[in-house]
Amino acid sequence: MLNAKSAPTKARDNLISQKVDTLPPSGIRKFFDLLSSVEDVISLGIGEPDFVTPWHIREAGTYSLEKGYTMYTSNSGMPELRQELASYLELRYGVSYHPENEILITTGSSEGLDLALRAIINPGDEVIIPNPCYVAYPADIILAGGVPILVPTNEENNFVVRATDIEARITKQTKAILIGYPANPTGAVMSKKEADATAGLAKKYDLLVISDEIYARLVYGVEHICFPSLPGMKERTILISGFSKSHAMTGWRIGYAAAERRFIQALAKIHQYTMLSAPTMAQMAAIEALRNGESEVEKMVQEYNRRRRLMVKRLNEIGLPCFEPKGAFYAFPSIKATGMNSEEFAEKLLLEEKVAVVPGTAFGPYGEGFVRCCYATSLPSIEEALRRMDRFIRKSRLNTA
Amino acid sequence: MKEIFEILEQNARATPEQISTMVDKPVSEVEKIIKQAEKDGSILKYKAIINWPKLGEGDIWALIEVRVTPQRGVGFDTIAERIYQFPEVHSAYLVSGTYDLAILVRGKTMQEISSFVAEKLAPLEQVQSTVTHFLLKRYKENGETFHLPKETNKRLPITP
Numbered sequence: 015m016l017n018a019k020s021a022p023t024k025a026r027d028n029l030i031s032q033k034v035d036t037l038p039p040s041g042i043r044k045f046f047d048l049l050s051s052v053e054d055v056i057s058l059g060i061g062e063p064d065f066v067t068p069w070h071i072r073e074a075g076t077y078s079l080e081k082g083y084t085m086y087t088s089n090s091g092m093p094e095l096r097q098e099l100a101s102y103l104e105l106r107y108g109v110s111y112h113p114e115n116e117i118l119i120t121t122g123s124s125e126g127l128d129l130a131l132r133a134i135i136n137p138g139d140e141v142i143i144p145n146p147c148y149v150a151y152p153a154d155i156i157l158a159g160g161v162p163i164l165v166p167t168n169e170e171n172n173f174v175v176r177a178t179d180i181e182a183r184i185t186k187q188t189k190a191i192l193i194g195y196p197a198n199p200t201g202a203v204m205s206k207k208e209a210d211a212t213a214g215l216a217k218k219y220d221l222l223v224i225s226d227e228i229y230a231r232l233v234y235g236v237e238h239i240c241f242p243s244l245p246g247m248k249e250r251t252i253l254i255s256g257f258s259k260s261h262a263m264t265g266w267r268i269g270y271a272a273a274e275r276r277f278i279q280a281l282a283k284i285h286q287y288t289m290l291s292a293p294t295m296a297q298m299a300a301i302e303a304l305r306n307g308e309s310e311v312e313k314m315v316q317e318y319n320r321r322r323r324l325m326v327k328r329l330n331e332i333g334l335p336c337f338e339p340k341g342a343f344y345a346f347p348s349i350k351a352t353g354m355n356s357e358e359f360a361e362k363l364l365l366e367e368k369v370a371v372v373p374g375t376a377f378g379p380y381g382e383g384f385v386r387c388c389y390a391t392s393l394p395s396i397e398e399a400l401r402r403m404d405r406f407i408r409k410s411r412l413n414t415a
Numbered sequence: 416m417k418e419i420f421e422i423l424e425q426n427a428r429a430t431p432e433q434i435s436t437m438v439d440k441p442v443s444e445v446e447k448i449i450k451q452a453e454k455d456g457s458i459l460k461y462k463a464i465i466n467w468p469k470l471g472e473g474d475i476w477a478l479i480e481v482r483v484t485p486q487r488g489v490g491f492d493t494i495a496e497r498i499y500q501f502p503e504v505h506s507a508y509l510v511s512g513t514y515d516l517a518i519l520v521r522g523k524t525m526q527e528i529s530s531f532v533a534e535k536l537a538p539l540e541q542v543q544s545t546v547t548h549f550l551l552k553r554y555k556e557n558g559e560t561f562h563l564p565k566e567t568n569k570r571l572p573i574t575p
Contacts, residue, residue, distance in 0.1 A: 040575065045573060046572070049573055057573060059572065061575050062574055148575065150575065319437075320437035321437075323438075370573055376575075
């Protein structure tokens with residue numbers, strides 16, 4: 015089997031787990047390879063802040079290294095950090111978690127999500143996810159042995175999932191609803207009314223909710239609804255979040271999960287055997303972020319908001335209708351008027367005008383007809399990218415005419 | 416409204432149209448606010464920050480601590496004005512501590528600055544003493560760093 019000379023075969027590789035072998039590669043990965051072949055690209059395809067972590071937070075990380083904080087921490091994370099998080103969630107969203115046993119510090123919110131799914135899913139359990147959605151949701155569900163059930167969302171309802179659409183897909187196997195608002199890739203936020211409707215379903219059908227709120231701090235002109243803060247939801251919600259987006263800390267890999275004790279215990283069980291503890295340096299930095307990072311967060315949010323307005327306005331002007339995204343740092347314009355599909359559009363735009371956007375289909379089948387444009391990049395880059403997109407669209411119109 | 420000025424402070428060339436989009440206010444209103452600010456001195460001037468050493472223009476700068484005798488009725492203001500009116504003075508501040516005025520002086524040569532201190536500044540009647548610090552290296556000015564390499568893009572071109 016391992017003979018290198020043997021001819022490559024399409025047959026399944028028995029040395030790789032069937033689950034992994036059949037897992038489709040990320041649609042973003044495919045595009046990444048194409049992108050690497052083009053030079054001087056303006057990328058609107060990056061799903062992370064363009065800010066460097068604020069200096070005081072980096073300094074705290076450096077200081078922790080100097081002081082020799084290079085060992086494991088407690089499995090659940092440093093008590094000070096859990097304490098800070100508990101106060102933060104209480105103050106900001108009015109939902110209280112006991113720092114001792116209701117908060118788990120994870121290696122990025124990605125780990126938290128994976129843990130949450132693995133902790134609750136029995137083989138064949140169904141997890142409902144609105145689509146288009148973050149690339150990892152369906153894959154993580156499959157890896158945990160579950161079945162992702164996609165609920166389409168669209169521009170008419172501002173890419174927020176409708177409770178009736180969820181309800182139509184609830185079966186005996188449904189275990190949980192996984193939501194992520196503010197949303198990647200659409201920038202959609204969930205209103206109180208919509209959140210209440212979803213909460214009502216969770217209660218009615220006795221479902222768990224995993225709420226990925228990694229973009230919670232990036233909302234513009236609206237209040238973020240912290241799902242577990244809704245009446246009766248704390249006991250059935252696993253809250254997943256982290257510092258990557260709020261404090262521009264993607265590379266630190268630091269996040270957290272918060273839920274009632276029995277859930278956190280279950281997550282912690284997996285975590286202690288797989289991750290042991292989140293990076294110590296990053297935990298120290300996160301403490302500093304919570305204690306003294308508020309003004310920097312607000313500055314970044316204000317800056318994103320300026321870019322957001324510019325991008326959304328320009329997209330609409332150049333003929334790519336775009337609903338107003340009120341969260342995260344993405345615009346999700348429709349490219350249907352161009353007559354191209356998402357992949358075609360993204361590929362041609364990249365090759366002809368050297369602007370990278372991510373085809374909506376990378377985020378699931380219901381992303382067809384859209385592309386994701388990230389505005390976490392400098393204003394001049396956004397302006398130049400949109401000039402090029404404008405030219406691209408005019409050209410393609412001429413060609414089809 | 417403050418936001419308009421923050422944007423201009425970062426980029427004086429931002430147009431009223433761009434600003435209007437960024438702050439979500441009509442262009443006419445943005446124009447009006449800027450015009451008013453120009454008129455009432457809230458906006459003093461639009462300038463570029465030039466990296467002179469890069470252009471091979473090595474001006475000499477000195478930070479001078481000046482101890483002065485305040486005057487009855489006008490305090491430090493009159494003597495400060497007598498000093499800052501000299502074109503050599505780039506910036507002037509009244510400060511607390513062991514001296515009174517901190518002034519930033521710019522000259523073509525060290526000689527030029529020395530003569531300014533010896534012939535113009537020190538002989539002023541109210542000036543008790545001066546301490547001149549020549550600038551050796553500039554790291555950061557007006558929020559802009561000079562010597563760090565330009566922040567390179569460390570992000571991958573596309574991420575989920």
